[in-house]
Amino acid sequence: MLRLSSFYFAYYAALGAFTPYWSLYLKGTGQDVAAISVLMSLWYATRVVAPSTWSTLAARSANPVHWLRIGCVLTLLSFSAFTLELDFAWLFVVMCVFCFMYNAVMPQFESITLSHLVGRAERYGRIRVWGSIGxxxxxxxxxxxxxxxxxxxLPWLMLPLFAGMLASAMMNDYGRTPAAQAEADxxxxxxxxxxxxxxxxxxVALLMQLSFGPYYTFYSIYLDEHGYSSSALGMFWSIGVIVEIAVFTFSTWIFRRWSASTVLLISLVAASLRWAVIALWPDSVALMTIAQTLHALSFAGFFAASMQFLVKFFPGRQNGHAQGIFYGFSSGIGGVLGALLSGLVWKVSGGxxxxxxASATSAVAAVVAWVWIRPRRQEAPA
Incomplete structure (x- = not known):
């Protein structure tokens, strides 16, 4: 399990540098706001096609882990280009390649992890938590x-993280597929x-990601508009990640007691409640803190339950392809639409x-889940 955890740690450690600081790096290279917005949008745009494309190539390969390693090599090589002085045109090209490759590898590695957890998928969270820690x-x-x-x-600081991700990829491989699962393939x-x-x-996955649009795009701006200090912004963001770590840590216990369908439905209701609280009581520190603790359910709970469903719906090597569709459809299409639509609504009617x-979108997702994938009495915990 240490080898599996090391990949999550390195991958999300690099993301922990990229997400909050990369726009500052682009600004430091002399790019204006318009150029930065175009370059950063490539992160979501490549998520639409990269996961499914790479996972399809891996699924058709006699040795699919080679594609994971190739993706990690190309991620490291493309990112190293940022150590050079690049104008906007070259930044655009390098960002396209880097974002495509970086977004491509995680869905395949999720499949590798789940291949080692056949019959023990509830233990996924204890491995994935190292990504949040990183x-x-x-x-x-x-x-x-x-x-x-x-x-x-910043690029020089991040290069060792991508080198660590590549080293971990070299140490990992798919687990053995049981005969029953091989037949299911x-x-x-x-x-x-x-x-x-x-x-x-x-x-449901697309609608959930869509509802996160205002949060991922404008949450810090929203808090700033309501008079919160920079330290308060950091505190609220940190609360979300800390409770996320707690859920992943105790996911084995959670899924031994509740089915994936139950956790999924609760997470959707929690997301709807969370966005409503943020919308209606932004000036209440207590309520905003409670809203951030709901990240434990609205993100971590939903994500962990989704992995359970992907194992159930797509066993064996089919899981890698399914992971690609899941990431491309939710984080890709859902992420792009969420950012664009929340921006349009923000300009017209405010945060x-x-x-x-976003609250209404999560509520619609909860209705869909209740009608088509709700818990049944005979359903055992995942």
Whole structure:
């Protein structure tokens, strides 16, 4: 399990540097706001096609882990180009390649992890939690480091993280597939994809990611508009990640007591409540703190339950392809639409309306889940 955990740690540690600080790096290279918005949008745009494309190539390969390793090599090589002086045109090209490769590898590695957890999928969270730990550690460490170093040094600081990700990929491989699961792999992938509960699951995943649009795009701006200090912004963001770590840590206990369907439905209701609280009571520190603790359910609970469903719906090597569709459909299409639509609503009616619509979107997702994939009395915990 240490080898599996090491990949999550390295991958999300690099993401912990990229997400909060990369726009500052681009600004440090002389890019204006318009250029930065275009370059950063490539992160979500490549998520639409990269996961499914790479997972499809891996699924058709006699040795699929080679594609994981190739992806990690290309991620490291493309990112190393940022150590050079690049104008906007070259930054655009390098960002396209880097974001494509970086977004491509995680869905395949999720499949590798789940292949080692056949019959024990509830233990997934105890491995995935190391990704959250890596994210938090790097956010804090790099924040202090960049107080003393120029922001243009960020690529040099991040290169060891991608090197660590590559090293971990070299040490990992797919687990053995039991005979029963190997037989299940012969079932046509598209026939599984057309099942009503599977379609409903992917729709729910897209709607959930769509509801996160105002949060990922404008949450800090929203808090700033309501008079919160920079330290308060950091506190609220940290609360979300800390409770996320708690859920992943205790996920084995959670899924031994409740089914994935139950956890999924609760997470959707929690998300709807969370966005409504943020929209209606932004000036209440107590209520905003409670809203952030709901990240434990609305993100971590939903994500952990989704992995359970992907194991159930797509066993064996089909899981890698399914992971690609899941990431591309939810984080890709859902992420792009969430950012664009929340921005449009924000301009017209303000942040409170954007979060209220996010709450409504989560509620619709909860209805879909209740009708098509709700818990049944005879359903055992995942």
């Amino acid at each position: 994210f938090v550690a790097v956010v804090a460490l790099f924040g202090v480091s960049l107080d003393h170093l120029p922001v243009t040094a 012969t079932v046509n992938f598209l026939s599984r994809l057309r099942r009503p509960e599977v379609i409903a699951f992917f729709i 409170d309306t954007a979060f209220l619509l």
